[in-house]
Every structure is written in C-alpha cells, then in structure tokens.
Amino acid sequence: MNFFDRHKAACFAALCLICLALAAVSANRFAPTLFEKTIGFVITPVQGAIGSVGDWFSERISAVANTNALIEENEALKAEIEELKLDNSRIELLEQDNKNLNGLLDLKEKYSAYETTGARIIAKDPGNWYDVFLIDKGEADGITKNMVVISDGGLVGRIKEAGRNYAQVVSIIDDADAVSAMSLRTGDTGYVKGDLSNKGMCKMELIDSSSKIAEGDEILTSHFSSIYPEGITIGKVVSVQNAAETSTKTAVIEPTADFKHLDSVLIITESFDNAEEETAAEIIETTEAAETVTGESSETEELN
Secondary structure, three states: OOHHHHOHHHHHHHHHHHHHHHHHHHOOOOOOOHHHHHHHHHHHHHHHHHHHHHHHHHHHHHHHHHHHHHHHHHHHHHHHHHHHHHHHHHHHHHHHHHHHHHHHHHHHHHOOOOOEEEEEEEEEOOOOOOOEEEEOOOHHHOOOOOOEEEOOOOEEEEEEEEOOOOEEEEEOOOOOOEEEEEEOOOOOEEEEEEOOOOOOOEEEEEEEOOOOOOOOOEEEEOOOOOOOOOOOEEEEEEEEEEOOOOOEEEEEEEEOOOOOOOOEEEEEOOOOOOOOOOOHHHHHHHHHHHHHHHHHHHHHHHHO
16 A cells, blocks of 8 residues: 555645645735746646536537437427328318218209208229219118119119118119110100220110210200109210111210219109119110011011
C-alpha cells in the first residue's frame, strides 16, 4: 500500500486547505500569480475539452429525445390518416346509399300509379352480373311470386319465389324468362330475354319482318304481357338483324338498368300475373315451332 492510499483523508484535507488559501489570497488581487497562471494554463484546456464533451452528449441526448418524439408524432399522424380514410369511405357509402334512395324515390314517383316497396339486395349468384339474386323482403312483407321488380334504370325482373323474410329475383338478362315488349317509337312488338352470347345484354325476338324498328329505339313492356304492367322501360335497341331461322327480325337490346351495380330495387306489390295466359317463353317456343312447321309444309307443297 503506497502513501496516498494510506493517507487519503489527510491528502484530501490538505488539498481543500490549499484551495481555500489560494481563494483567500487572490480575493483582493486583480493580477494572478505565476502559480495561478500555471494552474490556469493547465486546467483551462481540460475544462474546455470537458465542456465540449458535455455539450456533445447533451446534443446527442436532445437529438434522441427529439427523434423519439418525432416517431411518436408520426405514428399518431398515421393513425389519424387511417381514421380519416375510414371516415371518407363511410361518407362515400352514405352518399351512394343516399343516391340510391333518391333514385328509388324518383322511380316511386314515376310509377306512382302502383303500390311499391323498396328492398336491398343481400346475395346473388356467382359472377359479375345480377341475373339471379336475393332481396331482404319476403312473404312477411307482402311479397309474392311474379311481382315486378324495377330499379332507377328501368325493368329488372320478377319475383321467382318468396320465403318469409327474403325473395329470389330472376332478372331480364337471365335467358330463362321472356318479356312481352314493344318499341315506343313504332309500336312494333316482340319478346325480350337474356342473350347468352352477349352477357348483360338482351335480345328482342319475333319482331315482324316488315317492322321499322331501328337502332336507338326505346323498348318498353307491352300490354300483351301476362306478368309485367305496360310501359316500363326495358332498354334501347343496339342493332337489328333478320333472324336466320324465321321470317322475323331480332334486335339486340341494352338494358337501362345497371345489372353490374344493383344495390336497391323497388317492388311493385300489385300482381299482374294471369295464370290462364301462356308465358312469353312458351309463346316464343310455340311461334317458332309453328313457323318451322309452316316452312316445312311450304317446302312439301313445292316438291309436290
């Protein structure tokens, strides 16, 4: 053990006395002594270095603290942005719902002669098109088979079957049904059904070969229909051509209802179904069969 280790307390006390003595001696003097200058020369750079190191650590600590604060602020801003996005999506959905409801109100006024009720679509068959779908109204709401379904664009279809709190709708773009229709401009009649070869479109068949029906004509339900009331818009004629199998014309119809983006529909709660009448599909089949037989008879007569 060396001297300093053995006399730590004494050395520390002596150092304190020397400092006090220097302070007392220099208290009333303006000029430092040679010893003070020497001590100052040695200590000043050390003090400067210590101060610089202290400042550097202080700056680093402040930088870390600021970085953490910025990270927290950034996370808070991100959360706020996500919340604003959700709010914006909710507003857009509400605006769309409001638009749909306004469309249904306008439609209700347009067909004010009929009793109607609104319904929301709750399910549909796979695919992009609303050819067969379910609505949230059923027998409990007075919905029955063959009631007519419309949208703000025009005719959608009919109720195929109804459960207690739901109903299935088959639309006019489904080829299983046909609608008795006519041209608003010319009065020419035919039957409209879904076009399998051109999804989302319809075709109007059995138009008289001498008819003046043309592209752009508006097609409506006719008074011949056993299910649909007269005068509901179906769509517009896109093209007209002569039918290859029969002496009639066929027109491609673009429906006015948007069968890709249906959300709400209006149901005419009056039934126009006449069970004694044939369905449009049956009429088409019967007419085509009759024309085929007529054609065969003519060919037989010519051979004879």
